Amino acid sequence: MILKATGAPFEEELIEVEATEGRQFSPQAKRAFITKLGEVSPNARLPVLWHNDLLVWDTASIAEYLNELYPEANLWPSDPVSRAIARSVTAEMHSCFLALRRECRMDIFLRTNFELQDEKSHNDVRRMVRLYSSLRKRFKDRGAFLLGPWSIADAFVLPEATRLRSYGISLREHGDEDGIAQAYSDTLLATPHYLEWEGLSAPVA
Amino acid sequence: MILKATGAPFEEELIEVEATEGRQFSPQAKRAFITKLGEVSPNARLPVLWHNDLLVWDTASIAEYLNELYPEANLWPSDPVSRAIARSVTAEMHSCFLALRRECRMDIFLRTNFELQDEKSHNDVRRMVRLYSSLRKRFKDRGAFLLGPWSIADAFVLPEATRLRSYGISLREHGDEDGIAQAYSDTLLATPHYLEWEGLSAPVA
Numbered sequence: 001m002i003l004k005a006t007g008a009p010f011e012e013e014l015i016e017v018e019a020t021e022g023r024q025f026s027p028q029a030k031r032a033f034i035t036k037l038g039e040v041s042p043n044a045r046l047p048v049l050w051h052n053d054l055l056v057w058d059t060a061s062i063a064e065y066l067n068e069l070y071p072e073a074n075l076w077p078s079d080p081v082s083r084a085i086a087r088s089v090t091a092e093m094h095s096c097f098l099a100l101r102r103e104c105r106m107d108i109f110l111r112t113n114f115e116l117q118d119e120k121s122h123n124d125v126r127r128m129v130r131l132y133s134s135l136r137k138r139f140k141d142r143g144a145f146l147l148g149p150w151s152i153a154d155a156f157v158l159p160e161a162t163r164l165r166s167y168g169i170s171l172r173e174h175g176d177e178d179g180i181a182q183a184y185s186d187t188l189l190a191t192p193h194y195l196e197w198e199g200l201s202a203p204v205a
Numbered sequence: 206m207i208l209k210a211t212g213a214p215f216e217e218e219l220i221e222v223e224a225t226e227g228r229q230f231s232p233q234a235k236r237a238f239i240t241k242l243g244e245v246s247p248n249a250r251l252p253v254l255w256h257n258d259l260l261v262w263d264t265a266s267i268a269e270y271l272n273e274l275y276p277e278a279n280l281w282p283s284d285p286v287s288r289a290i291a292r293s294v295t296a297e298m299h300s301c302f303l304a305l306r307r308e309c310r311m312d313i314f315l316r317t318n319f320e321l322q323d324e325k326s327h328n329d330v331r332r333m334v335r336l337y338s339s340l341r342k343r344f345k346d347r348g349a350f351l352l353g354p355w356s357i358a359d360a361f362v363l364p365e366a367t368r369l370r371s372y373g374i375s376l377r378e379h380g381d382e383d384g385i386a387q388a389y390s391d392t393l394l395a396t397p398h399y400l401e402w403e404g405l406s407a408p409v410a
Contacts, residue, residue: 043297043332056289058296060265065289084261084270091263092248095300127248 001155002063003049004193006070014200015046023107023203060094063152077147082139086153089131089146093156100124104167106159108198113168125174128160132181144187154188161185206360207268208254209398211275219405220251228312228408265299268357282352287344291358294336294351298361305329309372311364313403318373330379333365337386349392359393366390 003010015036018029025033037044042057049056049065056065067075076083099120116122135146142148146157164171164185171182188194208215220241223234230238242249247262254261254270261270272280281288304325321327340351347353351362369376369390376387393399 042336043301045301054286054289057293058300060296060299061289061292064269064292065285068285068288080270080273081259083273084259084266087266087269088262091265091299094265094296095263096248096250098303131247 001158001193001197002066002075002152004197005075005150005155006066006073008066008070012200013040015040019203023109059156060090063090063155067152074149075152077149077151082147085135086147086151089135089153090156092131093153093160097124097128097160100160100163104163104169106163107166108162108201109203110166111168112166116167116169122174125164125169125171128164129171129175129181132157132184133176133178136180136184144184146184150191157185158188158194161188165189206363206398206402207271207280207357209402210280210355210360211271211278213271213275217405218245220245224408228314264361265295268295268360272357279354280357282354282356287352290340291352291356294340294358295361297336298358298365302329302333302365305365305368309368309374311368312371313367313406314408315371316373317371321372321374327379330369330374330376333369334376334380334386337362337389338381338383341385341389349389351389355396362390363393363399366393370394 015033017025017033019025034044037046040046041048042055045058047059047062049062051065051069056062063075066073077086099118100116103116103118103121104114116125132146139146139148143150145151145154147153163169171185172179176182220238222230222238224230239249242251245251246253247260250263252264252267254267256270256274261267268280271278282291304323305321308321308323308326309319321330337351344351344353348355350356350359352358368374376390377384381387
Protein backbone atom coordinates (compact mmCIF):
# COMPACT_ATOMS: atom_id res chain seq x y z
CA MET A 1 0.00 0.00 0.00
CA ILE A 2 2.82 2.38 0.94
CA LEU A 3 4.89 1.36 -2.07
CA LYS A 4 1.89 1.97 -4.31
CA ALA A 5 1.49 5.41 -2.80
CA THR A 6 5.01 6.32 -3.96
CA GLY A 7 4.07 5.65 -7.58
CA ALA A 8 7.40 3.84 -8.04
CA PRO A 9 7.54 0.76 -10.27
CA PHE A 10 7.99 -2.46 -8.33
CA GLU A 11 7.67 -6.19 -8.70
CA GLU A 12 5.77 -8.13 -6.11
CA GLU A 13 6.50 -11.73 -5.23
CA LEU A 14 3.51 -13.39 -3.67
CA ILE A 15 4.08 -16.56 -1.70
CA GLU A 16 1.38 -19.09 -2.36
CA VAL A 17 0.22 -21.44 0.33
CA GLU A 18 -1.73 -24.52 -0.55
CA ALA A 19 -4.90 -24.75 1.49
CA THR A 20 -7.31 -27.59 1.98
CA GLU A 21 -11.03 -27.04 1.68
CA GLY A 22 -12.31 -24.74 4.37
CA ARG A 23 -9.08 -22.75 3.99
CA GLN A 24 -7.13 -24.75 6.55
CA PHE A 25 -3.45 -25.51 6.04
CA SER A 26 -1.94 -28.97 6.21
CA PRO A 27 1.24 -29.52 8.30
CA GLN A 28 3.14 -30.03 5.01
CA ALA A 29 1.87 -26.73 3.60
CA LYS A 30 2.85 -24.97 6.84
CA ARG A 31 6.33 -26.47 6.79
CA ALA A 32 6.84 -25.51 3.15
CA PHE A 33 5.72 -21.98 3.93
CA ILE A 34 8.06 -21.66 6.93
CA THR A 35 10.99 -22.95 4.85
CA LYS A 36 10.19 -20.43 2.14
CA LEU A 37 9.99 -17.62 4.70
CA GLY A 38 13.42 -18.52 6.03
CA GLU A 39 14.80 -18.29 2.49
CA VAL A 40 13.42 -14.87 1.65
CA SER A 41 13.54 -13.04 4.99
CA PRO A 42 16.34 -12.70 7.56
CA ASN A 43 13.92 -13.05 10.46
CA ALA A 44 11.39 -15.27 8.69
CA ARG A 45 8.78 -12.54 8.58
CA LEU A 46 7.20 -10.70 5.71
CA PRO A 47 7.25 -8.37 3.95
CA VAL A 48 10.80 -7.57 2.93
CA LEU A 49 11.89 -5.06 0.30
CA TRP A 50 14.78 -5.53 -2.09
CA HIS A 51 16.17 -2.33 -3.57
CA ASN A 52 19.23 -3.04 -5.69
CA ASP A 53 21.52 -4.94 -3.30
CA LEU A 54 19.85 -3.74 -0.14
CA LEU A 55 17.41 -5.90 1.77
CA VAL A 56 15.14 -3.90 4.05
CA TRP A 57 13.02 -5.91 6.45
CA ASP A 58 10.03 -5.13 8.66
CA THR A 59 7.14 -2.95 7.49
CA ALA A 60 8.02 -0.03 9.76
CA SER A 61 11.54 0.15 8.40
CA ILE A 62 10.39 -0.29 4.79
CA ALA A 63 7.99 2.61 5.32
CA GLU A 64 10.77 4.93 6.52
CA TYR A 65 13.05 3.83 3.71
CA LEU A 66 10.40 4.58 1.08
CA ASN A 67 9.75 7.93 2.72
CA GLU A 68 13.43 8.80 2.32
CA LEU A 69 13.51 7.61 -1.30
CA TYR A 70 10.28 9.37 -2.30
CA PRO A 71 9.89 12.56 -0.27
CA GLU A 72 7.52 13.94 -2.91
CA ALA A 73 5.02 11.16 -2.14
CA ASN A 74 4.28 12.72 1.28
CA LEU A 75 4.06 9.36 2.96
CA TRP A 76 4.20 11.16 6.30
CA PRO A 77 2.25 14.33 7.10
CA SER A 78 4.22 17.42 6.18
CA ASP A 79 4.03 19.28 9.50
CA PRO A 80 6.25 17.99 12.32
CA VAL A 81 3.51 17.69 14.94
CA SER A 82 1.18 15.62 12.76
CA ARG A 83 4.17 13.60 11.62
CA ALA A 84 5.15 12.79 15.21
CA ILE A 85 1.58 11.71 15.95
CA ALA A 86 1.46 9.62 12.76
CA ARG A 87 4.67 7.89 13.77
CA SER A 88 3.34 7.25 17.28
CA VAL A 89 0.23 5.64 15.81
CA THR A 90 2.36 3.59 13.44
CA ALA A 91 4.63 2.39 16.23
CA GLU A 92 1.65 1.48 18.38
CA MET A 93 -0.07 -0.44 15.56
CA HIS A 94 3.25 -2.12 14.86
CA SER A 95 3.89 -3.50 18.33
CA CYS A 96 0.67 -3.52 20.36
CA PHE A 97 -2.81 -5.09 20.30
CA LEU A 98 -1.26 -8.50 20.84
CA ALA A 99 -4.22 -10.01 22.69
CA LEU A 100 -6.58 -9.18 19.84
CA ARG A 101 -4.11 -10.47 17.28
CA ARG A 102 -3.70 -13.72 19.21
CA GLU A 103 -7.44 -14.33 19.34
CA CYS A 104 -8.19 -13.19 15.82
CA ARG A 105 -5.59 -14.31 13.28
CA MET A 106 -5.63 -12.07 10.25
CA ASP A 107 -7.62 -13.58 7.40
CA ILE A 108 -8.95 -10.89 5.11
CA PHE A 109 -11.53 -13.12 3.40
CA LEU A 110 -13.04 -14.53 6.57
CA ARG A 111 -16.47 -13.27 7.63
CA THR A 112 -17.74 -14.46 10.99
CA ASN A 113 -19.23 -13.17 14.21
CA PHE A 114 -16.73 -13.94 16.89
CA GLU A 115 -17.11 -13.24 20.60
CA LEU A 116 -13.82 -11.99 22.02
CA GLN A 117 -12.83 -14.14 24.99
CA ASP A 118 -9.95 -12.19 26.46
CA GLU A 119 -10.72 -8.96 28.33
CA LYS A 120 -7.39 -7.67 27.03
CA SER A 121 -8.71 -8.03 23.48
CA HIS A 122 -11.72 -5.90 24.41
CA ASN A 123 -9.31 -3.33 25.81
CA ASP A 124 -7.36 -3.43 22.56
CA VAL A 125 -10.50 -2.64 20.56
CA ARG A 126 -11.49 0.12 22.99
CA ARG A 127 -8.05 1.65 22.61
CA MET A 128 -8.35 1.53 18.81
CA VAL A 129 -11.71 3.30 19.00
CA ARG A 130 -10.32 6.04 21.25
CA LEU A 131 -7.29 6.47 19.02
CA TYR A 132 -9.10 6.62 15.68
CA SER A 133 -11.95 8.68 17.00
CA SER A 134 -9.83 11.33 18.71
CA LEU A 135 -7.58 11.78 15.68
CA ARG A 136 -10.43 11.86 13.17
CA LYS A 137 -12.12 14.58 15.21
CA ARG A 138 -8.91 16.56 15.40
CA PHE A 139 -7.95 16.25 11.74
CA LYS A 140 -11.33 16.02 10.01
CA ASP A 141 -10.91 19.33 8.21
CA ARG A 142 -7.75 18.12 6.50
CA GLY A 143 -9.10 14.97 4.83
CA ALA A 144 -10.77 11.59 5.35
CA PHE A 145 -7.82 9.65 6.76
CA LEU A 146 -6.41 9.43 10.26
CA LEU A 147 -4.41 12.65 10.08
CA GLY A 148 -6.32 14.11 7.16
CA PRO A 149 -4.40 13.16 4.02
CA TRP A 150 -3.48 9.49 3.61
CA SER A 151 -0.24 8.60 5.40
CA ILE A 152 1.80 5.59 6.49
CA ALA A 153 -0.26 5.55 9.70
CA ASP A 154 -3.31 4.54 7.65
CA ALA A 155 -1.37 1.69 6.06
CA PHE A 156 -0.62 0.39 9.56
CA VAL A 157 -4.22 0.66 10.72
CA LEU A 158 -5.54 -1.13 7.63
CA PRO A 159 -4.69 -4.71 8.73
CA GLU A 160 -6.56 -4.07 11.97
CA ALA A 161 -9.56 -2.80 10.02
CA THR A 162 -9.62 -6.04 8.03
CA ARG A 163 -9.27 -8.04 11.25
CA LEU A 164 -12.21 -6.34 12.94
CA ARG A 165 -14.33 -6.82 9.82
CA SER A 166 -13.35 -10.50 9.47
CA TYR A 167 -14.40 -11.32 13.01
CA GLY A 168 -17.46 -9.07 13.07
CA ILE A 169 -16.16 -7.05 16.03
CA SER A 170 -18.46 -4.11 16.70
CA LEU A 171 -16.65 -0.84 17.31
CA ARG A 172 -19.89 0.67 18.59
CA GLU A 173 -19.87 -1.84 21.46
CA HIS A 174 -16.35 -0.69 22.28
CA GLY A 175 -17.04 2.99 22.73
CA ASP A 176 -17.67 4.18 19.18
CA GLU A 177 -21.15 5.58 19.90
CA ASP A 178 -20.93 8.25 17.22
CA GLY A 179 -19.60 5.81 14.60
CA ILE A 180 -16.55 7.93 13.79
CA ALA A 181 -14.05 5.09 14.22
CA GLN A 182 -16.23 2.74 12.15
CA ALA A 183 -16.60 5.29 9.35
CA TYR A 184 -12.84 5.70 9.26
CA SER A 185 -12.32 1.90 9.12
CA ASP A 186 -14.82 1.71 6.26
CA THR A 187 -12.91 4.43 4.42
CA LEU A 188 -9.68 2.44 4.73
CA LEU A 189 -11.32 -0.71 3.38
CA ALA A 190 -12.71 1.15 0.36
CA THR A 191 -9.53 2.72 -1.02
CA PRO A 192 -8.69 1.64 -4.60
CA HIS A 193 -5.18 0.55 -3.54
CA TYR A 194 -6.57 -1.75 -0.90
CA LEU A 195 -9.27 -3.20 -3.14
CA GLU A 196 -6.70 -3.90 -5.84
CA TRP A 197 -4.42 -5.69 -3.36
CA GLU A 198 -7.35 -7.66 -1.95
CA GLY A 199 -8.18 -8.83 -5.47
CA LEU A 200 -4.59 -10.03 -6.02
CA SER A 201 -4.63 -11.95 -2.74
CA ALA A 202 -7.87 -13.81 -3.39
CA PRO A 203 -7.80 -17.60 -3.13
CA VAL A 204 -7.42 -19.33 -6.49
CA ALA A 205 -10.58 -21.34 -7.12
CA MET B 206 19.51 6.82 26.12
CA ILE B 207 18.53 8.36 22.77
CA LEU B 208 17.53 11.63 24.40
CA LYS B 209 20.86 11.74 26.20
CA ALA B 210 22.64 11.21 22.91
CA THR B 211 21.05 14.41 21.57
CA GLY B 212 22.65 16.46 24.34
CA ALA B 213 19.34 18.32 24.76
CA PRO B 214 18.23 19.34 28.25
CA PHE B 215 15.29 17.31 29.54
CA GLU B 216 13.45 16.46 32.71
CA GLU B 217 12.75 12.86 33.52
CA GLU B 218 9.78 11.71 35.55
CA LEU B 219 10.38 8.32 37.06
CA ILE B 220 7.39 6.35 38.24
CA GLU B 221 8.08 4.61 41.51
CA VAL B 222 6.55 1.27 42.28
CA GLU B 223 6.44 0.00 45.82
CA ALA B 224 7.86 -3.49 46.05
CA THR B 225 7.73 -6.02 48.83
CA GLU B 226 10.83 -7.86 49.91
CA GLY B 227 12.16 -10.08 47.18
CA ARG B 228 11.13 -7.37 44.71
CA GLN B 229 7.63 -8.70 44.16
CA PHE B 230 4.71 -6.33 43.68
CA SER B 231 1.51 -6.45 45.69
CA PRO B 232 -1.86 -6.30 43.85
CA GLN B 233 -2.34 -2.80 45.31
CA ALA B 234 1.03 -1.63 44.00
CA LYS B 235 0.20 -3.07 40.58
CA ARG B 236 -3.18 -1.34 40.49
CA ALA B 237 -1.65 1.98 41.54
CA PHE B 238 0.96 1.61 38.81
CA ILE B 239 -1.62 0.80 36.12
CA THR B 240 -3.74 3.79 37.16
CA LYS B 241 -0.70 6.03 36.97
CA LEU B 242 0.19 4.66 33.53
CA GLY B 243 -3.29 5.44 32.26
CA GLU B 244 -2.86 9.03 33.47
CA VAL B 245 0.45 9.72 31.80
CA SER B 246 0.25 7.69 28.58
CA PRO B 247 -2.50 7.46 25.95
CA ASN B 248 -2.01 3.73 25.54
CA ALA B 249 -0.87 3.03 29.10
CA ARG B 250 2.67 2.25 28.00
CA LEU B 251 5.94 3.99 28.69
CA PRO B 252 7.91 5.95 27.82
CA VAL B 253 6.20 9.03 26.46
CA LEU B 254 7.84 12.33 25.53
CA TRP B 255 6.34 15.75 26.12
CA HIS B 256 7.76 18.51 23.95
CA ASN B 257 5.91 21.77 24.51
CA ASP B 258 2.26 20.80 23.87
CA LEU B 259 3.03 17.70 21.88
CA LEU B 260 2.82 14.25 23.40
CA VAL B 261 4.82 11.66 21.48
CA TRP B 262 4.29 8.07 22.53
CA ASP B 263 6.11 4.81 21.84
CA THR B 264 9.90 4.55 21.83
CA ALA B 265 10.17 4.06 18.07
CA SER B 266 8.23 7.22 17.37
CA ILE B 267 10.11 9.19 20.04
CA ALA B 268 13.36 8.11 18.41
CA GLU B 269 12.29 9.41 14.98
CA TYR B 270 11.02 12.64 16.49
CA LEU B 271 14.32 13.27 18.27
CA ASN B 272 16.18 12.48 15.07
CA GLU B 273 14.18 15.17 13.29
CA LEU B 274 14.72 17.69 16.08
CA TYR B 275 18.45 17.01 16.43
CA PRO B 276 19.88 16.02 13.04
CA GLU B 277 23.36 16.99 14.25
CA ALA B 278 23.25 14.22 16.89
CA ASN B 279 23.48 11.56 14.13
CA LEU B 280 21.03 9.30 15.91
CA TRP B 281 20.79 7.27 12.70
CA PRO B 282 23.78 6.30 10.56
CA SER B 283 24.51 8.95 7.95
CA ASP B 284 24.55 6.75 4.85
CA PRO B 285 21.16 5.57 3.54
CA VAL B 286 22.02 1.87 3.37
CA SER B 287 23.27 1.65 6.96
CA ARG B 288 20.33 3.77 8.03
CA ALA B 289 17.84 1.40 6.39
CA ILE B 290 19.51 -1.54 8.12
CA ALA B 291 19.52 0.31 11.45
CA ARG B 292 15.81 0.99 11.08
CA SER B 293 15.13 -2.65 10.19
CA VAL B 294 16.95 -3.76 13.34
CA THR B 295 15.07 -1.20 15.40
CA ALA B 296 11.71 -2.30 14.01
CA GLU B 297 12.54 -5.95 14.66
CA MET B 298 13.67 -5.27 18.24
CA HIS B 299 10.53 -3.20 18.71
CA SER B 300 8.00 -5.83 17.69
CA CYS B 301 9.59 -9.29 17.79
CA PHE B 302 11.18 -11.69 20.29
CA LEU B 303 7.85 -12.04 22.05
CA ALA B 304 8.43 -15.60 23.31
CA LEU B 305 11.65 -14.58 25.04
CA ARG B 306 10.02 -11.49 26.49
CA ARG B 307 7.12 -13.54 27.81
CA GLU B 308 9.42 -16.00 29.57
CA CYS B 309 11.90 -13.45 30.83
CA ARG B 310 10.29 -10.25 32.08
CA MET B 311 12.73 -7.39 31.99
CA ASP B 312 14.30 -6.75 35.37
CA ILE B 313 17.67 -5.10 35.01
CA PHE B 314 18.83 -5.87 38.56
CA LEU B 315 17.95 -9.56 38.51
CA ARG B 316 20.78 -12.08 38.24
CA THR B 317 19.78 -15.70 37.82
CA ASN B 318 20.46 -18.73 35.68
CA PHE B 319 17.23 -19.51 33.93
CA GLU B 320 16.59 -22.40 31.56
CA LEU B 321 14.43 -21.22 28.67
CA GLN B 322 11.38 -23.47 28.39
CA ASP B 323 9.92 -22.41 25.07
CA GLU B 324 11.70 -23.49 21.88
CA LYS B 325 10.54 -20.20 20.37
CA SER B 326 12.56 -18.35 23.00
CA HIS B 327 15.64 -20.30 21.98
CA ASN B 328 14.92 -19.30 18.38
CA ASP B 329 14.63 -15.69 19.47
CA VAL B 330 18.08 -15.81 21.06
CA ARG B 331 19.55 -17.57 18.02
CA ARG B 332 18.12 -14.86 15.80
CA MET B 333 19.64 -12.16 18.02
CA VAL B 334 23.03 -13.83 17.78
CA ARG B 335 22.84 -14.06 13.97
CA LEU B 336 21.71 -10.46 13.73
CA TYR B 337 24.32 -8.92 16.05
CA SER B 338 27.11 -11.10 14.79
CA SER B 339 26.53 -10.49 11.08
CA LEU B 340 26.26 -6.73 11.53
CA ARG B 341 29.27 -6.46 13.83
CA LYS B 342 31.37 -8.34 11.28
CA ARG B 343 30.16 -6.10 8.49
CA PHE B 344 30.59 -2.79 10.33
CA LYS B 345 33.52 -3.52 12.65
CA ASP B 346 35.83 -1.06 10.91
CA ARG B 347 33.46 1.82 11.60
CA GLY B 348 33.16 1.50 15.38
CA ALA B 349 32.20 -0.73 18.31
CA PHE B 350 28.41 -0.56 17.97
CA LEU B 351 25.99 -2.47 15.79
CA LEU B 352 26.52 -0.35 12.68
CA GLY B 353 29.82 1.14 13.80
CA PRO B 354 29.00 4.45 15.49
CA TRP B 355 26.32 4.38 18.19
CA SER B 356 22.80 4.70 16.75
CA ILE B 357 19.16 4.30 17.74
CA ALA B 358 19.46 0.62 16.82
CA ASP B 359 21.81 0.13 19.79
CA ALA B 360 19.30 1.78 22.11
CA PHE B 361 16.73 -0.78 20.98
CA VAL B 362 19.07 -3.73 21.47
CA LEU B 363 20.07 -2.58 24.95
CA PRO B 364 16.95 -3.82 26.81
CA GLU B 365 17.51 -7.25 25.29
CA ALA B 366 21.13 -7.21 26.43
CA THR B 367 19.97 -6.53 29.98
CA ARG B 368 17.37 -9.29 29.69
CA LEU B 369 19.89 -11.90 28.56
CA ARG B 370 22.25 -10.89 31.35
CA SER B 371 19.50 -10.95 34.00
CA TYR B 372 18.51 -14.50 33.13
CA GLY B 373 22.01 -15.78 32.49
CA ILE B 374 21.20 -16.78 28.91
CA SER B 375 24.35 -17.91 27.12
CA LEU B 376 24.76 -16.49 23.64
CA ARG B 377 27.51 -19.01 22.98
CA GLU B 378 24.99 -21.83 23.38
CA HIS B 379 22.84 -20.11 20.79
CA GLY B 380 25.35 -19.92 17.97
CA ASP B 381 27.79 -17.26 19.17
CA GLU B 382 30.86 -19.52 18.98
CA ASP B 383 33.24 -16.67 18.27
CA GLY B 384 31.80 -14.49 21.06
CA ILE B 385 31.14 -11.53 18.74
CA ALA B 386 27.51 -11.10 19.79
CA GLN B 387 28.43 -11.39 23.47
CA ALA B 388 31.23 -8.82 23.14
CA TYR B 389 28.79 -6.43 21.51
CA SER B 390 26.22 -6.97 24.31
CA ASP B 391 28.93 -6.29 26.87
CA THR B 392 29.84 -3.08 25.07
CA LEU B 393 26.23 -1.90 25.27
CA LEU B 394 26.03 -2.62 28.99
CA ALA B 395 29.22 -0.66 29.66
CA THR B 396 28.37 2.67 28.03
CA PRO B 397 28.40 5.64 30.45
CA HIS B 398 24.85 6.63 29.46
CA TYR B 399 23.53 3.20 30.32
CA LEU B 400 25.43 2.96 33.60
CA GLU B 401 24.15 6.37 34.64
CA TRP B 402 20.55 5.37 33.87
CA GLU B 403 20.98 2.08 35.69
CA GLY B 404 22.16 3.99 38.75
CA LEU B 405 19.07 6.22 38.67
CA SER B 406 16.77 3.20 38.41
CA ALA B 407 18.23 1.32 41.35
CA PRO B 408 15.84 0.20 44.08
CA VAL B 409 15.74 2.54 47.06
CA ALA B 410 17.04 0.67 50.08
